[in-house]
Amino acid sequence: MTGSPRFGIWAAVHGSRAAHHDPDEPDDASWERNRALVLEAEALGFDAVLVAQHTMNPYDPQRDQLEAWTGAAALAALTRRIEIIAAIKPGLYHPVVLAKMALQIEHISGGRFALNLVNAWNKAEFERAGLPFPAHDERYAYGREWIGLVDRLMRGERVTVQGQHFQVEEYQLRPAGTFRARPRIYLGGESEPARALAADHADVWFINGQPLAEVVALIEVVARRPAPNGPLRYGLSAFVIARETDAEAQAEQDRLLDLAQRDAALRADTRARTDAASVMFAKTDAAASRHVGTNGGTAAGLVGSYQTVARRLRDFHAAGIDLFMLQFQPFEAEMRRFAAQILPRVR
Helix, strand or coil: CCCCCEEEEECCCCCCCCCCCCCCCCCCCCHHHHHHHHHHHHHHCCCEEEECCCCCCCCCCCCCCCCHHHHHHHHHHHCCCCEEEEEECHHHCCHHHHHHHHHHHHHHHCCCEEEEECCCCEHHHHHCCCCCCCCHHHHHHHHHHHHHHHHHHHCCCCEEEECCCCEEEEECCCCCCCCCCCCEEEEECCCHHHHHHHHHHCCEEEECCCCHHHHHHHHHHHHCCCCCCCCCEEEEEEECEEECCHHHHHHHHHHHHHHHHHHHHHHHHHHHCECCCCHHHHHHHCCCCCCCCCCCHHHHCCEEEHHHHHHHHHHHHHHCEEEEEEECCCHHHHHHHHHHHCHHHHC
């Protein structure tokens, strides 16, 4: 891949994210912290922020949780350059309502908004609210009809649909198309239904953190599919631990893994609330004792000296990764380290 890679951060919507908790990481999911974090990330040169969507904290329902879409709208008004990506679970919003919200945030941001379509994994979030939580492939079938409607509505088309899940008649949203055809669409998930949906409807496919060879194999498989929206681009989630030497970075990972053992009961509770068919959890559960972070975390191998991490990032970019969505801990301090030590080496 030519050009420079882009780098984003996960907003601290869960506070400490409950697991792998460094004592220096504030357990703070507040709007105030997230506003400061994203504004600093933009000033440091990061290109995007992903605001994960949960109505209640999926790791510990007793902890605070930032609301994604109201938070994204506020961030859109406060920032000037960074891309604002808000995750969305189709089962929580009617497509007409969500498309209108997306177009409004697109307008607030001046054309910097994107939505990240995710297949919900936290059963409790739906079931405790009396909302349906169908089986994995049924949720993707619902999501396919849902995003098809959202896509057309965000383009400003006049839409009439009599589908399995939605009946819409002569619906058109304005304003639309002010800055581009529509907001960008990201999609996360690695199951077969997710791959098919990404190829058909997404602009960028998010891949969970994993070794380079596995990422290359995934990209090769999906790149062979027809892509109606043009060539699909790729993003990678990863947890970064960078130090002066490889040995220092490995020692820090060992320290975080030791701390994580205290969260074993909490992780077990989270797993009990999780859809067993979720590829993300099926892949990462077995590696939880060896890796730090969520969505694959350090399985991507971004642990090492500054030169090592920069080299691995370049290798991933050459393989097709356009956007790296990064986690750190403690977040603010390690984000600053990455900006000072890694960004100049990559760019």
